[in-house]
Amino acid sequence: MPRPKGSPNKKTSLVERLLEEMKAAPIGHMARLMMDEDADARLRFDAAKELAQYVYPKRRAIEITGGDGEPLMPFVAEVRLVRPNEDP
Numbered sequence: 877m878p879r880p881k882g883s884p885n886k887k888t889s890l891v892e893r894l895l896e897e898m899k900a901a902p903i904g905h906m907a908r909l910m911m912d913e914d915a916d917a918r919l920r921f922d923a924a925k926e927l928a929q930y931v932y933p934k935r936r937a938i939e940i941t942g943g944d945g946e947p948l949m950p951f952v953a954e955v956r957l958v959r960p961n962e963d964p
Contacts (some may be wrong), residue, residue, distance in 0.1 A: 881953040903927065903930070906926055906927055907923070907927060909923045910923040910924045910927060
């Protein structure tokens with residue numbers, strides 16, 4: 877029988893249990909690293925980038941198509957500036 881949608885799988889449950897037993901908090905650790913001004917800038921950036929996914933959704937590429945699902949055709953317009961009473 878499949879597990880209910882949204883419930884953790886066995887591996888996730890095991891990892892969560894082990895972290896709890898060890899009193900380990902990886903998200904807290906990353907947050908402290910991110911705020912540590914003495915830490916390497918690259919490590920701070922990586923920690924911030926990792927934490928951001930828990931706060932902000934990841935952006936996805938979107939495909940823009942015409943009404944029939946076909947690619948949009950480029951439209952090119954030529955604009956000429958002319959002086960009044962002057963032949964183009």
